[in-house]
Amino acid sequence: MTTAGSSPIVILSKGTASSRGTEVQNNNISAAMAVAEAVRTTLGPRGMDKMLVDTIGDVVITNDGSTILKEIDIEHPAAKMVVEISKTQDTEAGDGTTTAVVIAGELLKGAKELIELDVHPAAIISGYRSALKLAKEALDEIAIDMDAIENDETLLKIARTSLTGKGVDVAHDHLAEVVVAAARAVADEEGVDIDRINVERKVGGRVNDTFMINGVAIDKEKVHSGMPDRIRDAKIALINSSLEIRKTEFSSEIAIKSPDQLQTFLEREEALMKEMVEKIKASGANVVFCQKGMDDLVQFYFADKGILALRRVKKSDMERISRATGAQVITNIDMIDEEALGRAELVEERRFGGDKMTIIEGCLDPKAVSIVLRGGTDYVVSELERAIHDALNTVGSAIEDRKIVAGGGSPEVELAMRLRSYSSRLKGKEQLALKKFADALEVIPETLAENSGFDPMNKLVELRAMHNKGQKTAGIDVQTGKISDMLEQGVIEPLRVKRQALNSAVDAATMLLRIDDAIPMKGSSPGERK
Template sequence: MAAQLGGQPIIILKEGTERIRGREARSNNIIAAKAVAAAIRTTLGPKGMDKMLVGGGDITITNDGVTILREMDIEHPAAKMLVEVAKTQDDEVGDGTTTAAVLTGELLVRAEELLEQDVHPTVIVAGYRIAAEKAVEFLGDITYTITENDTAALLNIAKTAMTGKGAEGLKEKLAGIVVEAIRSIVDEEDGKKSVDIDNIKIEKKVGRSVEGSELIRGIVLDKNKAHHQMQDRVTDAKIALITRPIEFSKMELDAEIKISTPGELAHYLDQEEQIVRDIVNRIETAGANVVLCQLGIDDIAQHFLAKAGILAIERVEKKDIERVARATGANLITSVDDFEASDIGSAGLVELRGHGEDKMLYIKECSNPRAVSILIRGGTEHVLDSTERALEDALRAVGVAIEDETLVSGAGSPEIELALRLNEYASTLKGREQLAVIKFAQALEVIPKTLAENAGLDPIDMLVELRSQHEKGKKDGGLNVFTGEVEDMWENGVIEPLRVKIQAINSATEAAIMILRIDDVLAATGGMEHGGECGPGGCGMGGMGGMPPGMMM
């Protein structure tokens, strides 16, 4: 890139740098983002289709938006923004990832229509911000309030979050597991409830059907005992959680021990053995009959622990140790030289189940567990992974509902209601922002429209019927994709946490605005990334994850 000053060229960027400006740059970015949104649009809703993602010898079959976007090898920088939108949605609320990405794409489609009419991008940006703010405000008028004790509503939230995913067939049972698990880990401080999903351990085991999945009011670990002579079952368990290795402490200084006779060697080994024996004695004296160690357990220590009738498990992950602490009331022991009986946790039963090396440790019958486990069963790894993704979405959705205690109906009903209200609001605006607000309202209708398309229904007929019902005041009217009718979704139990919708609208708006504000793309030699090129077809479309030219996924 060069500029002229008095006939003398001035080099600003190194030779070979590609630059695309103005309308062309904006158009390229919009095309890339639209391509990503189109890729996952067919997965939306109860009748959405699945994607098979193949790479590095691994196969993933899913219709979870964030999983698809994470696995796709997307290189175009504008397209990556949609991936970030889905990730943020997943991190914040767990569900609605596909909705957020599809809405971002549609906002850009509508913005493109205004750009072609020579509406300036800053006007569109201003209108979109106004519309998003008003949409969130209008959402407050169509919410319902629940409490942690509204079991029916919480079950419906879990089932809605799992609808269309791999666990569809057994969502009734899994929803019950989800609600009970979340209720077990709710914390309350200053009257405000909080839910940390990390306190729920999901363990997967191939074998039997998904119907064999269960909630354990305690912790399940895919671990075996440290020594074969240790018992497999301990009732009235007293559990010590040790974060240090159980072994003779090696000298940390650069010291040298000189042993000149066999007797001195025997004495040294006896001392080492006595130190380990003393450690085990302290554990036994404190009353522990189960030991979980974050690091290793010395062979001699294993022997003495087995002789003392103590079941020991070594190399337990830190996060699992912390979950066991919450479940059993134990304190983490950082030094085996200084701990008391009060640091010991309790559980009604600790047992190893399974055959041979395929054993799992169950810590059950905890009196008031603040951490629990869900054991997922399934015939194949693909089934297990699909069920896990569905459960994680449901767990987050129910957790958010308990924290916020506010819900909205699903199945496209909030989007249609917001579209109608935004159109009414747009008529009160005088500037060109009115056009952007109208386009924002039209973009919201992509959700019910896509639900209809994915169910094989006529999207235009469905949108007309939905608008008609909402204009009559039926604010919970949504699309039943199984009957093809517009029905009251609150009565049907198709409900979602309010935060899912707010997050989707805000994230999609911010991403669309960011892309619209770009009017200059500078690419170093070789294109955007990994050798992609900026040509007439636009920068970085070669970065759409190795897809064939001209194929919009």
């Protein structure tokens, strides 16, 4: 980099290269468009899957946009920015990642065409921001109010829409019921805390065997074969301390000079551990979940007294058990009493295939439930887990916001039509940006049609005609290719997913358009300076 004038002044160190202006903008836009193109074919119920293979040969098969972008190895900094925006979409809405990235790619494609016509990036950014505001206002206008807490059928439709096309279509009705039941179980006046829904995976059986427990499922088994498999009217103790003799934090040694002294020492250790078990038993507990270690002798004493015990239970599971049963987490055995215990109708160890799990059922006011996923292979269960995650978030969003929109590309076409109508009233280059924004929105119905094997332009023309006639909820039936009322078809989505997808796409596009220089930082090697 040098200053202007007859005598150049060198600013950057030797061997450092930088790119400026149109060159860096084109590079960034091309990288972002490549990311969008990578996930575009996965969009919609009939989208294709991607096989991701890591350096050691492990394979992930998925059409979940968030997972694809998280797992693929991306080097270009602009592409990484798009991936970060996709993470925000997943965090805020739980679904719609592919939609956000594909729209961002089209926004940048349109911006590139305008830049080639000498439209300044600042004007494009201003136009995109104005279009975003108008689009969100229009979204709010076409959104449909719903009483999600009392309308199970609407929630089931939302869950089915989210699950469709994610490799679990054979059981999507059953899974939708499981998702809605789980979301409603943890819903309260503050919303739906998805973290209260514990999802456990067990390979084996069919996807239809997936079930919800109105309580907690722990991927642990009892620590001693002599313990009971089942405890009814369970009184549960949660202990966050080691049930074993503590080791000193500094080096020490005990001098034992005779067999009698050794026997006395061992008897004292045994007495201490027996005392621990007696205190727990005296509180009334018949089930113990310990977050830390448990001595073999303690395990034996628990078994002898008919207490079911698990050790090294995860902190997150301890918290879920506490919510579900009302148990307090005890850090000091001396403080345990009946009031600290949780209650459940049943705690049982069950076998699933070759594995065992511990199930806690019949909690009074659970506010924490579990979904146990089943499937024939690990690939199936992994994809099912991702599908359930998206469905839980979309149902949770609908319960919290009570606003929905039609799917099938319907809202995007409606918004595009309104933006074009508004842009005709404007003068100057901002009008061009609004039209490009409208074009970018229509990439969603185009892609849905293309991924379903239909002619995208023909379907888009049909959609525009229907919306011009006032049919705001007309969208593409990806199974038949017909233009249908998406509300009647039961294809609906939460408003939050669409709003956040627009926000994420515009944030990604404007962030990249504002960059006009790429300069290597200190510490980068010459080989890294491009």
